[in-house]
Amino acid sequence: MENKEESRKRLLELNKKQAEFYDENVYVHREKENFLVRLWGDTRDKFHHFRTDIGIMQTSDDLHELWLGNLSDKKILDLGVGGGNALSISIASRCKEYHAIDLSERLAEQFQEKLKAKGLSHAYSYKADFLADEFALYDFDIIYALGVAHHFEDFDLFLETAHNKLKKGGKMITYDPLNTFFFSRIIRAAFRPFQNDAAWEWPFERKNFELIQKRFKLEGVQGTYGRSKWAFPLLFINKRMAVNYGRKAHQKDLQESNQIGAPLFRCLQVTMSMVKK
Numbered sequence: 001m002e003n004k005e006e007s008r009k010r011l012l013e014l015n016k017k018q019a020e021f022y023d024e025n026v027y028v029h030r031e032k033e034n035f036l037v038r039l040w041g042d043t044r045d046k047f048h049h050f051r052t053d054i055g056i057m058q059t060s061d062d063l064h065e066l067w068l069g070n071l072s073d074k075k076i077l078d079l080g081v082g083g084g085n086a087l088s089i090s091i092a093s094r095c096k097e098y099h100a101i102d103l104s105e106r107l108a109e110q111f112q113e114k115l116k117a118k119g120l121s122h123a124y125s126y127k128a129d130f131l132a133d134e135f136a137l138y139d140f141d142i143i144y145a146l147g148v149a150h151h152f153e154d155f156d157l158f159l160e161t162a163h164n165k166l167k168k169g170g171k172m173i174t175y176d177p178l179n180t181f182f183f184s185r186i187i188r189a190a191f192r193p194f195q196n197d198a199a200w201e202w203p204f205e206r207k208n209f210e211l212i213q214k215r216f217k218l219e220g221v222q223g224t225y226g227r228s229k230w231a232f233p234l235l236f237i238n239k240r241m242a243v244n245y246g247r248k249a250h251q252k253d254l255q256e257s258n259q260i261g262a263p264l265f266r267c268l269q270v271t272m273s274m275v276k277k
Helices: 004-024 026-032 035-053 056-068 088-094 105-117 155-165 182-194 206-215 227-236 239-256
Strands: 075-079 097-102 123-127 140-146 166-177 216-224 269-276
Touching: 004 105, 004 155, 035 056, 035 182, 035 227, 035 239, 056 140, 056 166, 056 216, 056 239, 056 269, 075 088, 088 097, 088 105, 097 105, 105 123, 140 155, 155 166, 155 206, 206 216, 206 269, 216 239, 227 239
Parallel strands: 075 097, 075 140, 097 123, 140 166
Antiparallel strands: 166 269, 216 269
């Protein structure tokens, strides 16, 4: 069994491959792959777009704004920012100091141009590996990690690193896929051989929540795509029917899946706000 330092070195090497993948562009990779790889990627894209149609992403953005609070005196790390998330510019414009990092130099530079165009001289976007010694910044008030935490196979190492980089009482806000519903576990297992990004895709299991609560206090949790996941297949029959059913089911998910328990584990995605212990 490898120790933490061995695990860190292994993940650093893997992150170099991940950086190459995103520097080249995920869609370029997909076009080079076989039919099943393209099918998995295209279906996943439709699944993500459907989140917007039924209000999941707006719900998440609203929750994140609530959890972020007043940022006027805050130092923020936007982790794995890519070309910028939905709230990234807003966060950067409202905080005292803003750092956005990504493994992809191409994406980090693209986002730096957006920050520059907005005249945000206190905001920086650059290539960096969260686990590397070279990324030596600490004392963040908030780490904003949208679709990032599940990229770390050694999840406890990720949590330890985040815990060390946050100041006392700091928080981390995350949004990630879940792999706790039995049917989704079967589908993911069947298609994993056809994922061209499988090496850094580790959707949350129940054990992830146990690890989180050793280092952080959960301030807020919200599962999505619980009841509403059943609306997605309808998309291929009738989009209006799928959206209408999805929106109604999403409202029930908001009521039922806002704490650790069975309804949450039937969801396919989860967003959380966790405070450093």
